[in-house]
Amino acid sequence: MTGPFDPLRAQLLGAAEALADGPAALPEILAGIVDDVDHALREPLEIFPVCHHSPASAVAMLRRLRERQPKVIYLELCEDLQPLLTELRNCRLPVALQAFASELDGFPKESAPLSVIAPITEASAEYQAISYALDTPGVELVLVDRSTDHVFQWQPDVSTPAGTPEPEEDLHGDAVGVEIGDLRPRFAELEEHLLHHGRVRHWSEWWDQYVEQPLAGADHETYRQVMVLIGSLFRRLAPHDSRRFASDEDRERYMWTRIREHQAATGADPADCLYICGAFHAASRVAEAGSDPATPDFVITPRTATTWLYGLIPSSHSAIESQFGLAPGSVSIAAATWQKQLTASRLTPFRLQGQKGAGRKPKKALPAPVAASGAVTDHLTGYLAGPPALDGLDEEELRGWCVDIVRLARRNGYLASTADAIAVFETSVLLAGMRGRVRPTPYDFQDAAVTCIEKDTVPGRRDVRRLCEILLGGDRIGQVGYEALPPLARDVYDRLAPLGLNLEQRSIQRALLDLAARPELGACSQLLWMLRYLLPDQAVRPIMGSRRLGEKHIQESWDLDLGRHQRAIIELGYEGVTVEQVLEQRLRRDAWDPKATAARALKAVENSLLFLESPRLTEELGVRAIELLSAERTVDEAPDVLRRIRRLLGHYRATTPVLPSWCERFVTEGYAHYCTLLPTAFVEEETGVRQVGAMLGFLFSMESLALSLGCDRLQLEIAVRQSHPESPAKVALLWAALHQLGSLPLADLRVRVGDLLGNPLVVPSFPQYVSGFVQALEPVPRLAPFVVETLSEAFGRLPDPVLLPWLPNLITTLKQHAAELVPVLTREAGRTFPGTLAGLDSWTPPWKAPARARRLPGGPSGAGSAGPSGPAAAAAALLAAHRPAADAVAALLGCEGEWALHAAPVPDSPGGEVAAATLLKAHPESAQAVATLITT
Template sequence: MSNPFDALRAQLLGAAESLADGPAALPEILAGIVDDVDHAVREPLEIFPVCHHSPASALAMLRRLREKQPAVIYLELCEDLQPLLTELRNCRLPVALQAFASELDGFPKESAPLSVIAPITEASAEYQAIAYALDTPGVELVLVDRSTDHVFQWQPDLEGHGEATEPEDDLHGDAVGVEIGDLRPRFAELEEHLLHHGRVRHWSEWWDQYVEQPLAGADHDTYRQVMTMVGSLFRRLAPHDTRRYASDEDRERYMWTRIREHLAATGTDPADCLYVCGAFHAASRLPEVGSAPGTPDFAITPRTATTWLYGLIPSSHSAIEAQFGLAPGSVSIAAATWQKQLTRSRLKPFRLDGQQGGRLPAPLPGTGPVTDHLTGYLAGPPALDGLDEEELRGWCVDIVRLARRNGYLASTADAIAVFETSILLAGMRGRVRPTPYDFQDAAVTCIEKDSVPGRRDVRRLCEILLGGDRIGQVGYDALPPLARDVYDRLAPLELNLQQRSIQRALLDLAARPELAACSQLLWMLRYLLPDQAVRPIMGSRKLGERHIQESWDLDLGRHQRTIIELGYEGVTVEQVLEQRLRRDAWDPKATAATALKAVENSMLFLQSPRLTDELGVRAVELLAAERTVDDAPDVLRRIRRLLGHYRATRPVLPSWCERFVREGYAHYCTLLPTAFVDEETGVRQVGAMLGFLFSMESLALSLGCDRTQLEIAVRQSHPEVPAKIALLWAARNQLGDLPLAELRERVDGLLGNPLVVPAFPQYVSGFVQALDPVPRLAPFVVETLSKAFGRLPDPVLLPWLPNLITTLKQQAAELVPVLTREAGRTFPGTLAAIDSWTPPWLARRPSPATPAVRAPAAGPAGAFLAARPATTDAVAELLGCSGEWSAVAPGGAGPAVLLTAFPEPAEAVAALLGA
């Protein structure tokens, strides 16, 4: 019996022989393509080749399903996604089937989380098959592709999976995409050749012009043979030594093994079945491919112990394009083409949203003998549609109207120009009827010109005009329990939370106390979801704060995917939040600051004393194990806030807080000498260490710590950097080892030394940082800054000022109010007072050559202080006026000078005590 493709095979071989300078492999490739088509169409189990999101494939599938009415449909899709298919009834397309795993067993831990998605659109052959099978009694749908677990078992670069990032508006995130019908050249030179000679810009346009449009109205046999031929061509020209090609072959072995297992288990006649797969796989000639008994099976490896979670997430045309490298707008154009072809052919598609596909006609007889449909398709030019002036004119009018709404100065003349340019471009590219791509190019040329007045360019406006970026939505019944619980608990807000727009929620907690539960849930979602999903406008959540009114901007409709993926981690938001806090605190890279942050969040959101204490104990362990002080500022800020809250709300501190203070005191005392000399440790970190030691000193000493340890640590510190030297001087002053008078003398000596003056700003920066550990030095710091501004030369002062401002803003913003308040107390408040103003650090130091003229503090005050000299001695020593009590006279020494120069305080104290 002669083969129906013999004539085509001979014709192609003759053409190959006539190309004397062609490659030697050309005859083999051309003949092999015909053999692949012949082999595929003779398979007893009908193979239906498709291209992903192709309207032509969807139309051919729709016709074939109504004609053949198969009893079993084998679909190229991950077999473990099968239970999700029935949930498509509750969704608005496009959506994506998703498998998700955050806790891995058998895969590298650093690659978590793993995610696989399979997007579904109405203009796709796979959706038509799914809708037909689910809504037709007696029809079985079987997914036969490798499982999600095997997807990652066969992925060689799994370790880098978790590091991939996608744009924020990509609904698929960094998930691995699984598509049916990956039909694109894997030979870069071939794709470049096709685009160049086809006079198109990208692959989507080439496919639409040379395959999609010619096959839109083709009969079943022609469609099937042409798609198999294209798949065979790309398969034979693809590099065979790549991992991807080997993985594709294993997928084909896997799928046919599953098909044969199902046929053997059910006894189904292969003639009543339909196998839907990508055209690339339809042309396979592997020994394991086929439904004939005795075909060798593929050894399928077992799955790992990883627990996979499954669900549906929203998808969109732009997300599908980004996931699979399609041209922007191509999926929207495909959807518009699908609707137009349905109207033209008067076909009713299968749908799962409650609209049945219509009563099926009686099954037709099986297909006849195989005949050659390729020769006629390849020999003649494609039947091009004529110019549809009404359609093109409508596009031109609508794009001008849309452009004017978006700020373009478009007019009727631009609409005429777009119309004529579209026809011109189509003619230059060998087309009778302008395609949407021709129309896009013409609109950009005639309307956009050289500027974009708004945030949308003309190409984006064309995509909106031709269908827009359709975004799907998962229905309430198809959501995981956590997502449904979120919507139920936020129901008192009386907002449509599934609406894809920002909605304002106003919470008057005083008038409606029942909304407090909604407020608590919103704050938890604020912590778990992206910033734009739940955003507070009025109100905050801090320790010890309670607000009576809050307002929120809610955009949960556009962030439905993230809420769904929270459902993969737990049943309630509280459970997920607890797991996140534990994960952060026990992460291998966690620090004491990280654990303290988790402690604070547990107090804010969960009110679980058990969890808070557990996280606090973890913070103590991490602090004791740290060998650096990089996070010292964050640790100090957080432990101060926590201690302040506990002191205000509880009679005693938790045991973990006491342990943290003891461990921190000993820890920072031990590391202080090293931090002072370490070049990699900044001044901010050393200042935070001193802040912890001095501010927690009284509590630490009451808990059994030894102050001698701090004194020894300070004496052992020998910094060389000027800023750290200033910090050390401040610390010695706090410990009483360096009186203020001596500190002032040292600073004056620095200003008087020409060799040190260029480095003086660094000393000032160190004193500013010292305001945290030694806040009583604020007057001295203002004095030092004033001296620096007054005495430093401009070449030193002017370059330093921007650096000082930047440092204060980035590292010590909380110190700026301290300086500002002290400066306000020090400097005059009016402009007129400046002329007569004398700096207090000069007014308080009487010159030895000019004794003070005040009268001695006689009377009751003098007698009172003379009888009790201890307090006056201490104050005098602190101010650098220590000495012996000789006489309470103007020429006296030590405390006598103090009493003589400042009699008012002594009189006031004496009067207060009745002396």
């Protein structure tokens, strides 16, 4: 018995024999693609091959649904996404169906989160099928593709999901894209060959030129046979030993098994069903393919225990192009082509009732269905025999494009004119002729516009190619309606309603919060700060106001762009029911991350105080910070730890009567921990000067609190004595620590620095010593005058041949190791040096001023006329010169004393000296302490 495709098969085999020098597999390939077409068409269940986001597929689907009106539609889409389809009514296309999992069970933990997206556009065959099935009574839609769990079960490496888009088009993130009809050559050589001989630049342009346009007006059988032919060709030329090909075959077995299960369960007649799948899968010849109940089933593995969450997220043309490797602008061009074909064919597309942007026109009743013909006729021979009959040049359409692109270019800063519009028109026709095309395509028009308008400069932020995409439809961005949002997203919109803004608007909106006049807006402010922490930077941006410990603002100003960041809010809904719950989970995840540090846990503690009023959570995070600090064996984050614990202690001291128990434990544990690591940190080359300075800063600034909580100061003294650094900066730090402990007086420290400046071998490394002293300002801030003195001595004593090469090294060292402490040094220098140039001539450095020694009668050092000498005399003179200040200090210290009646406020007068001597005699310990402080 002869088949309808026997003449075509014989013709192709004859051509293969004529090409005797061709590949040996050529006859098998040519005969095989005809067999695949014949096999697909003989299947009792009608197979409808499609290509994703193809206007030709959408028009063919629209026509077939109106003619055939099937009762059951099997659609190649993840079966667990079916409940989301009804929510498309509440959205503005394009949107994407999404499955999301953050807590994994059965997949590697490091691959979390997992995400699968399936974008839907109006110019797609699957949307026409979904709209028809959901709005037509008595029609059942069944998704038959593998579940999202199986998508990752069959993926070679779950930790590196495919389809990562460009950052600026990141609407889908790193989600794995699922599409219907992935029609593209599976190896680069074939695609390169087609592009070269088709005189096109990319695959989207080749498909539009050689498939979309010829099939735009084709009848159903011609369309169906050509699509299966293309799918079979790409399938037979694909590498069969690849992991992807094996996965494709498993998908086909999966889908056919689900189809037979549904038919067996419902008794559906294959004649009333329609199977929509990609053309690549329509040419399947696996043993499990077919609707015959006797066909063997595929063993479907169970899903993992991973909990999947489902929802809709906004999508866009550019996101779809980036997700699936299409040329920029191709989806926008497809949308424009779809609208043009609907107008030309006078077809009314299927749209879901209530769909945003679909209008409110009543749907027309469908005509009586046309009975399907069981006979298979050959439409391929006539289609392949000659070139397709394409429409000629549409001058009116092309002229409109040229005028509009010139107008759009002028708005964006280009010096375009009517002459450029004429040039674009003629160049488009010329390029189409050079490329063997009957009429210019949108891609020819783009190339012509770039050549004639853009030339070699782009005056604004948009180039001409982008302007052409905008002209032909633009980057349409979808939106998920309020009813289709998860509970968290709806809660966010409800709680921000008092602001009186349209949060669905796709533009930046300014929110002004006068918290003094409208205290009820405080809840909105709190929510905005939490969203600021959870969402991308551009979604919620504060203009005026900040959130830090101890701060309270009465006015705030925000820039809100939630409309364009709707996807981020929706994905927050996959993590929890409220923003507070998500924030708490994020803080716990940060603190208990395997790579978490004490500084990171302290940051979580601070954020919990800023955003959440939960003492229990704060206490838990603080205990976690103690555990992490005790387990750390490095001090790389000691500066961050010091900065954060100081801020937290200051907050608690200002707001609570007593410190929390975790704070006290952190101080005691940190004191012991850093004392233990201090000798090692001093000698390790990997540990920087800043880290050692931060350790000393923690030990010295927390010393009083630690000692009051039971720590032993001897532990710190032993740790410092055991430290033997070799690098100059750390040696300076050690000297500062010894001075703070009282083991190295300031006079001895001056001697050591003087020896350094006097040693020519040490002078080149002196900047390192200076950087160490600057870092010492963190643990020993009272060394600031000495550091200024050291730098002044260096500038005064070093000769110019040594000083001038030394200065760049000093500046570089300070910038690298002590940038945050240089302002402290600058302020001290401002207090030390005179403020005017005239005062500099008579200025004497404080460290060189002679000590005024006077012998005062009746002083505390002796009896009779013997008075204080040396430091005591200087103290007496100082007290007599500043009698009110001396009275205030005495009252503050609780010391009672009287000035002599004949005392004068001038220290040079004898009465003033007697009065000072009397006060010193009454309080000798205080006098000695003040004298020591003055001299040191």
